[in-house]
Amino acid sequence: MVKRCIICNQVLTKENDSPEHIFLKSLGDKDPKWGLLCKGCNNYLGTYIDQPFMKIFEPLYRTVSGKTEKVRMDFSDGHQYIVQIKNGVLDESFKPLAVNPIVEKNDTEFNAKFLNTDEAKKFMEKIKKRYEKKGKHVEQKLTSKMVDPKITGDKFSLTPSIDEFVFVLEVVKIQTEYLHSINYQVKNGSFLYGDLVFRPMVNHFDDAVATKRNLGIMKQWTWRMFENVIIPMGLTNTPIAMPLKQGYSEARVIDDITGKTGEKVEFTVINLMGLITIWVPVLTADNLVNLFGGAAMFLNPYDTREYE
Structure with missing residues (x-):
């Protein structure tokens, strides 16, 4: 089976395939996944998403790093x-x-x-x-x-400071990569918002101006996500099926919550280092409509035509 980069869609080969730590190696992920990202996209996401996220997560990480x-x-x-x-x-x-x-x-x-x-x-x-x-x-x-x-x-x-832009992008990145890694099947011909969000971001690896503009457009969407999804739903108790493990990060998909339409809503539960548990709905149009009803339209990412 031909594997493609989930971001730029190019065919992955032995030369350009790149091991990806979905939860970041420094957050306890010791099992990198192949067949998700090409080297270029992996490096780009590491520079613009992973590294800024680790700066705000560093104090929490230090408390359970296993080192003094x-x-x-x-x-x-x-x-x-x-x-x-x-x-x-x-x-x-x-x-x-x-x-x-x-x-x-x-x-x-x-x-x-x-x-x-x-x-x-x-x-x-x-x-x-x-x-x-x-x-x-x-x-x-x-x-x-x-x-x-x-x-x-x-x-x-410890009172960590949270940059909502960086935080949301990292959560969406983790969800997108995790769902691809387990071969999650999107229903009714929909698509993962993460695919739409990150693809235009990496169109210009070497164009700093275009990169800055595209990231600026994303800030409006991440603010809506943070205020309407992450904060009211995201920081809560861990389900019994997923006990906290200090110093270890993981994710699960659960579907035992009923939304406004009466349909079951799928959530990705992400635990980071046994310190933070984040509930975030699987980001597809159908799933968000089931959860929020008509208000879900305000959580759609910007049309890709707005990006360069």
């Missing part, structure tokens, strides 16, 4: 600190480091926030040496009582 990692986290007092963590467990022997704790009022006065007195004294010594290099003498003293709190895991929390 330093992670920026929010302390219960509202300030941020660098803490040491491994497999979701805080290393309480590591003294957290304050993130941007200093507000310089003038040459000699500072407002500063520290987690402990040792950290405050180190900062004061650093400031003293800096001024000595300039030939200046500075007197320092602690103007408020410093208390060394006990550092426990429940005092820290």
Whole structure:
């Protein structure tokens, strides 16, 4: 059977076939799939979708990477600190480091926030040496009582920032590649929106202007997807048939939800690293109509004629 790239549709050969980690290798995908993407499309999606996504997912990934990692986290007092963590467990022997704790009022006065007195004294010594290099003498003293709190895991929390554009494109990419990898059969002559979304994006590998324009058009669609699909449906509990596995990513298709038309609606349930579970309907016109009724028309990707 002839295999074609699911993005550009060219025939895949030994020379241009490329192994694709559907969930990204760094997100626990150790089983790359062949017969999905050509090298050019794989590289393009990696540059414009996977790499930006990993930047926003990196803090979460570090908490379960299996390695001892330093992670920026929010302390219960509202300030941020660098803490040491491994497999979701805080290393309480590591003294957290304050993130941007200093507000310089003038040459000699500072407002500063520290987690402990040792950290405050180190900062004061650093400031003293800096001024000595300039030939200046500075007197320092602690103007408020410093208390060394006990550092426990429940005092820290991680608040990831989500770029909705990057997040939606990665979710759609995962769904599209996963469904192709299991030979998902689209019903009633419909098509996967992911095929329509990504195909025009890779029309100009070497044309930065066209690439920027096409990505700009996609931002409007991803915003509608994020607000109407990902947020209200996406972040929820994992079904019993798909238990969370820390440090491992996977997906399943389920069809036990009834939509507005009374028909069953198919969902792809995507779990990333045992940290985030995303429910997203299989993105075909028929499936979205079954879920939303007539409102589904507002979730159609832009006509490909709008792309260069």
